[in-house]
Amino acid sequence: MRYAETGYHLEIDLSRGNVERVETDPKLTELHLGGLGTNAKLLWDRVPPETDPFSPDNLLIFGTGLLCGTPAVGANRTIVSTFSPQTLFMAYSMMGGFWAPELKYAGYDKVIFRGKSPNLIYVWINNDKVEIRDASHLKGKGAVETAELIKQELKDPNVQVAAIGLAGENRVYMASIEQGRSSASRQGVGAVMGDKGIKAIAVRGTKDVNIARPAEFLERCNDVLKYIQHRAENPIKNVEPIFEGLGSPQEMKLIDEKWHTTGFMWGNARARRKDYWTKDVEEKWKETQESMRTRLISCYNCPMKCGAIISVPGISTYMMKCYSKLTYTMAAYSDLDFGFRIAQRATDYGVDGFSAPQTMAFALELYEAGILTDQDMPGMPPDTEGRFYWLLDRIVRREGIGDVLANGTYWAAKQIGKGAEDYAHNNIKKHEQLPLKLGMLNPVYFLMYCTGEKANITQIEGQFPQEPFPKREQREEFVKDWIQVPDEKFKQYFLDWEPRGDNSNPHYPTAQMSCEIVDWMEKMHYIDDALGVCAGLSSFPLKPPYHIHNYPAFISAATGIDMDEAGLTQVYRRNRNLIRSVNVRRGLRRADEKPPEDHWKKRFPELEEKLLDAYYQFKGWNKEGIPTQETLKELDLAYVAEDLEQRGIIKNG
Amino acid sequence: MAKVKKKVKSIKIDLDKCNGCRACEMICSAFHANPKYSSNNPARSRIRLIRDPIRDVYLPVYAGEYTAAECMGRDKYVIDGKEYSECDFCRASCPSRDAFKEPDSGLPLKCDMCEDDPAQEKPLCVKWCLNDALIYEEREEEVEEEVKLGEMEVGLESLVDKYGLQKVTDTVARMSKKS
Numbered sequence A: 001m002r003y004a005e006t007g008y009h010l011e012i013d014l015s016r017g018n019v020e021r022v023e024t025d026p027k028l029t030e031l032h033l034g035g036l037g038t039n040a041k042l043l044w045d046r047v048p049p050e051t052d053p054f055s056p057d058n059l060l061i062f063g064t065g066l067l068c069g070t071p072a073v074g075a076n077r078t079i080v081s082t083f084s085p086q087t088l089f090m091a092y093s094m095m096g097g098f099w100a101p102e103l104k105y106a107g108y109d110k111v112i113f114r115g116k117s118p119n120l121i122y123v124w125i126n127n128d129k130v131e132i133r134d135a136s137h138l139k140g141k142g143a144v145e146t147a148e149l150i151k152q153e154l155k156d157p158n159v160q161v162a163a164i165g166l167a168g169e170n171r172v173y174m175a176s177i178e179q180g181r182s183s184a185s186r187q188g189v190g191a192v193m194g195d196k197g198i199k200a201i202a203v204r205g206t207k208d209v210n211i212a213r214p215a216e217f218l219e220r221c222n223d224v225l226k227y228i229q230h231r232a233e234n235p236i237k238n239v240e241p242i243f244e245g246l247g248s249p250q251e252m253k254l255i256d257e258k259w260h261t262t263g264f265m266w267g268n269a270r271a272r273r274k275d276y277w278t279k280d281v282e283e284k285w286k287e288t289q290e291s292m293r294t295r296l297i298s299c300y301n302c303p304m305k306c307g308a309i310i311s312v313p314g315i316s317t318y319m320m321k322c323y324s325k326l327t328y329t330m331a332a333y334s335d336l337d338f339g340f341r342i343a344q345r346a347t348d349y350g351v352d353g354f355s356a357p358q359t360m361a362f363a364l365e366l367y368e369a370g371i372l373t374d375q376d377m378p379g380m381p382p383d384t385e386g387r388f389y390w391l392l393d394r395i396v397r398r399e400g401i402g403d404v405l406a407n408g409t410y411w412a413a414k415q416i417g418k419g420a421e422d423y424a425h426n427n428i429k430k431h432e433q434l435p436l437k438l439g440m441l442n443p444v445y446f447l448m449y450c451t452g453e454k455a456n457i458t459q460i461e462g463q464f465p466q467e468p469f470p471k472r473e474q475r476e477e478f479v480k481d482w483i484q485v486p487d488e489k490f491k492q493y494f495l496d497w498e499p500r501g502d503n504s505n506p507h508y509p510t511a512q513m514s515c516e517i518v519d520w521m522e523k524m525h526y527i528d529d530a531l532g533v534c535a536g537l538s539s540f541p542l543k544p545p546y547h548i549h550n551y552p553a554f555i556s557a558a559t560g561i562d563m564d565e566a567g568l569t570q571v572y573r574r575n576r577n578l579i580r581s582v583n584v585r586r587g588l589r590r591a592d593e594k595p596p597e598d599h600w601k602k603r604f605p606e607l608e609e610k611l612l613d614a615y616y617q618f619k620g621w622n623k624e625g626i627p628t629q630e631t632l633k634e635l636d637l638a639y640v641a642e643d644l645e646q647r648g649i650i651k652n653g
Numbered sequence B: 001m002a003k004v005k006k007k008v009k010s011i012k013i014d015l016d017k018c019n020g021c022r023a024c025e026m027i028c029s030a031f032h033a034n035p036k037y038s039s040n041n042p043a044r045s046r047i048r049l050i051r052d053p054i055r056d057v058y059l060p061v062y063a064g065e066y067t068a069a070e071c072m073g074r075d076k077y078v079i080d081g082k083e084y085s086e087c088d089f090c091r092a093s094c095p096s097r098d099a100f101k102e103p104d105s106g107l108p109l110k111c112d113m114c115e116d117d118p119a120q121e122k123p124l125c126v127k128w129c130l131n132d133a134l135i136y137e138e139r140e141e142e143v144e145e146e147v148k149l150g151e152m153e154v155g156l157e158s159l160v161d162k163y164g165l166q167k168v169t170d171t172v173a174r175m176s177k178k179s
C-alpha cells in the first residue's frame, strides 16, 4: 500500500483524447517527495528545452503535495507546473482551496496534460471514471460562473472545479486558473491551460488516503493545532499588524492598511503616498470592507481565514484573498470600493492580481507620455477608473491595444518601442513584481530577488524579519521563543543586526550570513511546495507551526519513509538544483538574475557582485549560476550533469 | 415514577463562525478508520458541511437515523435571505442523497459522539474546529425514570395507537397460523 500519496498519475493526451491511469515509482517519492519536486522531474524528463510554451509538447501538470489529503493541517496546495509564456522558464504557480485534497480522494497524485484539444473541453474526474467533455457551452464564460455551471451540470455540490476565464481562453500571458477562493495566478499558467483547450477540471473523490504510522502522525497534527492556538493568543510584538499572526497576509480581516498604502507604490509602481492613511480613509475603508465582506473563509483543513466572500451590491458574489484587495486600488490611485468592484470582473476573467493592474497602469503612463495615443485607445473613457475597466475588457479579449498588453509589460514594451521599455521598470525575469521601491539595499533581499527561481518575492521570503528591530531588548525578546531557526547562530545574526551603524544594511548581514539566511528561507518554501503545505502556516510568516525540526517527523509518520533533518535538507537541495537545471537548460544565466533597477535607491554594484558570487558558491554553482558536476552528482542528479555536459553547458570535472 | 440523572451530550453549531474548512469531516472519518487515524476520507464522515460559498451557505449537519424512504415534500426555508432546502437540515441517511453512507457499501453512517474507551475529552470534530463553530456541551438532566421501550415495542405501540389492541392481536394470531 502507498501512504500519504495515492501512487497514481492521471495522464491525459488531449490531441488523441487518451486517458490513462499510471502507477508511479515510489523511489521518486523518496528522492523528491512530491508536488513541485516530482513536477520538476517530469518536466526535465519529458519536455525538451527548446519546446515553446504553446507547443502541444509542453506539459501542463496539476500536482498535489505529498501531504495533501492527509490530516496535516493546511496541506491543500495544488502546484501547477508548465513552461511559462511570460518568462519562458519553468512556471510553478500554486493554489490553495479544495482541489488538491479532492484529487487525492479521487485516487490521483497528479493530472498531467499533453497535446492540445481541437475544441474547448472540460475534464470530469469522478474517482475511476474520467471523461473529456465538450465545453463549447462554457466558451467565454467567467471562471467563477463556469465552476457554478459545471456543478449544476454534474448535479453535485461537492465537486471541486479549477477553471479559466476569458483571459485563459485567449492565451493572455497574465491569465490565472481560478478555483473558488484560490487561484494559480502567476507566470501565465492559465494561458497554457487555454492553449490546450481546457476550460476546467472538475474533481470528485470518495476514496481513502492512508497514513503509515497513524498514532504518531496524529500527535504531530495535534501539536500543530495547539501551536496555532498559541500563536493566535500571542501575536508577535514590535512588528506591523501584518506580520503579527499566521496565514497569508490577513488582508480580508485587517482594516488597517497603513503599511501597504503608505509603504508600497501606487500607479505603475511609481509613487509613494506617505500621508495616505488618514482617519477619514480608515473609516471609509472600514465601512466598505465590512459592508461587502460576507464571511471569512479558509482552505481545506485549515483553521485560518485568509479569504473572504465578497458581495458588492449589484454585481456577482466572488471570493478573494490577500493582496489583490489593494493591487487594483493602488494601481488606479483609487479606493477600496473600486478595488472590490473591479476585482470581481478580474476574477471572472481570470487574471493575475499583480500583473494585470500593473500592466494597465503601465499603459496609462505610456498614454500620458504620448507613446500610446488616442489612435491606440479609441473610445477610452476620461477617468482612471473607467480606463481600467476599458483596458481590462480589451486585454482579456486581446482586442486592439489589448492584444499587445496581454503579453505583460515586458513584451508589450518591446513591441510598442518608442522608449516604452523604460516604463516596464518593475520586472524580474520578464515578470511583473510587487510594487515596492525602497531606499537602502538589503543584502538578503538582494539575493532573493536575484535568484528566486519563481521571480516572486513572497515565494522565497519569510523566516527572517524583513528589517532589524530598533532596540536590542526587542530583539532579545524576539529570539527567546524562536524555535524555528535551523541553528542557534541565526539568533545571533538577528540580535546584532542594527538599523544604523556598522551592523546595518548593506554590509550586514555579511555575505556569508546572507547566504545562510536566504538558503534557510528558500529551503522552507521548497519543502512546503513538495508537501503541499500552505506557506501561510510554514515558510511565509514569522514563527510558524511547521519548521525544519518537526517536518521530518511528519513525513516519516505519514509515508513510512525514514526522514531526518539532514535527509530533508538533501531533498530540498535536490529539488532546488533540479529546477535550476531545468531553467539553465532553457538559457537561464547570471545576467537574468537581477532585481528591478530602481528597486533600491542606494545600490552597490561591487558589493552586489560579491554577494552573488558568494551565494552561487554557497549553492555549489559556478559563476554563471549553473550547478557544478559535483553538486549534481552528490544529489543523485548525475543524469542531469550528463545532459548539461552533452549540451556543452557545463564541462566535465 | 422516580427521578434519575441523565447525561445529555450536545453540540452547539454556530453557523456564523464556520470558515468552511471541512476539518470536522476529515477528522471524523480518520477517527472512525480502523485502526484509528490510519486513513481518512470525508465521504465517510458523520458530519457534513453543506457548503455553497457563492450563496454564503455554510451548514455543518450531523448524521442521524437511517430512513428507508425519502420524504414526499421538499420544503424550503429562507433564513437571513438565504434559501435552504429542508434536506439541508436533515440528519437522516436517506435514499435521496449520498451523504451519511459509506461510499463503497452504501451502509448508513450515524454520529456516535465519538464513543470511545477511554472516552475522548470531547468529540473529534469539535476538537479540530478551532473556530468554535462547533461547541461541545454536556449537562445533567433530571428525567423521570421511564421504562425504555425496545425498537419492536415502539413499532407495536404505534400500531396499537392506530388500530386498537384487539385488531393488532387478531392480526398477529392470523399471521402466526399462516406461517
Ligand code: SF4
Residues within 6 Å of the ligand: A074, A076, A096, A097, A246, A247, A248, A297, A298, A299, A300, A302, A303, A304, A305, A306, A307, A534, A535, A536, A537
Ligand atoms: S493559512 Fe490561509 S491560505 Fe493557508 S491554507 Fe490556511 S486559509 Fe488557506
Ligand code: SF4
Residues within 6 Å of the ligand: B017, B018, B019, B020, B021, B022, B023, B024, B025, B049, B060, B125, B128, B129, B130, B131, B132, B133, B134
Ligand atoms: S471544522 Fe468548524 S469551521 Fe471547519 S467546516 Fe467544520 S464546522 Fe466549519
Ligand code: SF4
Residues within 6 Å of the ligand: B027, B028, B029, B031, B045, B046, B047, B062, B063, B110, B111, B112, B113, B114, B115, B123, B124, B125, B126
Ligand atoms: S461527534 Fe464524532 S462521530 Fe459525531 S460527527 Fe463529530 S467526529 Fe464524527
